[in-house]
Amino acid sequence: MEDFTALLKKHNLKVTPQRLKIITMLHAHGHINIEDLFSEIREEFPNVSLATIYKNIHQMTESGLVREVKIPSLKSVYEVAKEPHLHMVCDKCHKVEDIVLDTDKIIEEAEKVSGYKIEESFITLRGICPECRHK
Amino acid sequence: MEDFTALLKKHNLKVTPQRLKIITMLHAHGHINIEDLFSEIREEFPNVSLATIYKNIHQMTESGLVREVKIPSLKSVYEVAKEPHLHMVCDKCHKVEDIVLDTDKIIEEAEKVSGYKIEESFITLRGICPECRHK
DNA sequence: CTGACTGCAAACGTTTTGCACGGTA
DNA sequence: TACCGTGCAAAACGTTTGCAGTCAG
Numbered sequence: 418m419e420d421f422t423a424l425l426k427k428h429n430l431k432v433t434p435q436r437l438k439i440i441t442m443l444h445a446h447g448h449i450n451i452e453d454l455f456s457e458i459r460e461e462f463p464n465v466s467l468a469t470i471y472k473n474i475h476q477m478t479e480s481g482l483v484r485e486v487k488i489p490s491l492k493s494v495y496e497v498a499k500e501p502h503l504h505m506v507c508d509k510c511h512k513v514e515d516i517v518l519d520t521d522k523i524i525e526e527a528e529k530v531s532g533y534k535i536e537e538s539f540i541t542l543r544g545i546c547p548e549c550r551h552k
Numbered sequence: 553m554e555d556f557t558a559l560l561k562k563h564n565l566k567v568t569p570q571r572l573k574i575i576t577m578l579h580a581h582g583h584i585n586i587e588d589l590f591s592e593i594r595e596e597f598p599n600v601s602l603a604t605i606y607k608n609i610h611q612m613t614e615s616g617l618v619r620e621v622k623i624p625s626l627k628s629v630y631e632v633a634k635e636p637h638l639h640m641v642c643d644k645c646h647k648v649e650d651i652v653l654d655t656d657k658i659i660e661e662a663e664k665v666s667g668y669k670i671e672e673s674f675i676t677l678r679g680i681c682p683e684c685r686h687k
Numbered sequence: 688c689t690g691a692c693t694g695c696a697a698a699c700g701t702t703t704t705g706c707a708c709g710g711t712a
Numbered sequence: 713t714a715c716c717g718t719g720c721a722a723a724a725c726g727t728t729t730g731c732a733g734t735c736a737g
Contacts, residue, residue, distance in 0.1 A: 431690095431691060431692070431735090431736055431737075432736075432737095433691095433692065433693080433735080433736075435692085435693075436692090451726085451727090452726095464693090464694065464695095465693085465694080466693065466694045466695065467694095467726090467727085468693080468694070468695080468696095468727085468728075468729085469692080469693055469694070471726095471727060471728070472692080472693085472728090473692090475728095485624070487622040487623070487624060488622070489620065489622060489674055503662060505662070505666050505668050507668070508671065514666065516662060516665050516666050518658065518661055518662055518665060520658065522657065522658075523653065523655065523657075523658050523675075524677070526653055527638060527640070527651060527653055527677055528679075530651050530653060531640050531649065531651050531677075531681075531682075532681070532682035532685075533640050533642070533677065533679040533680060533681055533682065534679050534680045534685060535677045535678070535679035536643065536678050536679045536680070537677075537678045537679075538675070538676070538677050538678070539624055539674075539675070539676040539677075539678070540658075540673070540674070540675050540676075541673070541674040541675075542659070542662055542666075542668065542670045542672075542673050542674075543670070543671050543672045543673070543674070544663075544668040544669050544670035544671045544672070545668060545669045545671070546666075546667070546668055547666075547667035547668065550667075550669060566710090566711055566712075566715095566716060566717070567711075567712090568710080568711075568716095568717060568718080570717085570718075571717090586701085586702090587701095599718090599719065599720095600718085600719080601718065601719045601720065602701090602702085602719095603702085603703075603704085603718080603719070603720080603721095604717075604718055604719070606701095606702060606703070607703090607717080607718085608717090688737100689736105689737095690735105690736095690737095691734100691735085691736080691737095692733105692734080692735070692736085693732105693733085693734070693735085694731105694732095694733090694734100695730105695731090695732095695733105696729100696730090696731095697728105697729085697730085697731105698727105698728080698729070698730095699726100699727080699728070699729085700725100700726090700727080700728090701724105701725080701726080701727095702723105702724080702725070702726095703722105703723080703724070703725085704721100704722085704723070704724085705720105705721090705722085705723095706719105706720090706721095706722105707718105707719095707720095708717105708718080708719085708720105709716105709717085709718075709719100710715100710716085710717075710718085711714105711715090711716075711717085712713105712714095712715090712716095
């Protein structure tokens with residue numbers, strides 16, 4: 418995905434420089450929290466308001482363009498919505514990575530055990546990343 | 553588990569009426585957020601302070617007696633720490649339930665794919681509970 | 688041209704802190 | 713008794729809101 422202008426239009430959001438920058442940052446970082454997002458955007462738009470960041474992140478989240486990811490013991494981070502995936506968090510360097518895995522088995526099992534009709538799954542795995550292990 | 557006095561002592565926390573009440577509430581509800589916890593405890597201890605709730609929840613979380621559970625689109629809830637389990641959240645009635653499931657397969661698969669050494673997993677499944685489905 | 692978006696400032700809700708008093712061990 | 717825990721009030725945070733000016737469509 419490269420054309421963020423089209424992405425905004427697809428979600429019925431007007432294309433503004435601030436919004437393009439937000440999506441570009443989310444895409445570049447993979448995952449980023451509000452505070453870091455704000456200070457990075459400030460470098461290019463010194464007058465950008467924190468309120469603008471919040472308003473836009475909420476609009477984008479509601480329109481389905483962006484997703485909030487809640488991770489234990491970390492601030493919420495945001496990502497551009499894409500195919501379902503798991504989150505890996507490193508205990509040492511605190512980076513967040515996506516991995517794609519087939520979760521059908523466990524969902525099916527959970528439905529059987531609980532009687533729920535499951536709509537969505539949120540899986541976060543905590544541990545040590547390969548880079549930190551080899552230090 | 554019934555003896556909350558012993559549980560507190562085991563975690564090197566002094567036994568106070570407020571702390572006993574907090575654990576009793578967590579245990580009774582399974583999962584509860586700070587706001588609800590506060591108002592329920594107020595019924596028995598009208599002068600209890602919100603600061604006391606926060607301080608104690610933090611201490612209990614740090615000592616490993618209590619766990620925070622972050623759930624998408626809900627406030628954080630807290631639970632008495634117990635064996636590893638998944639969380640089921642109902643989209644309609646918003647209740648949170650625990651289920652115990654074998655997650656070894658998916659953890660193993662994730663370790664293989666990512667190269668991480670996984671220490672802990674956080675799995676939340678969103679859907680409709682049996683009670684809400686049959687209405 | 689019109690409605691939506693932005694930046695600013697104020698308001699708001701939640702969580703944390705400092706301190707004097709009281710209770711546990 | 714010594715320290716830790718409690719309640720209260722104030723402060724600190726993070727997030728939201730209202731509004732006047734500006735910009736995208």
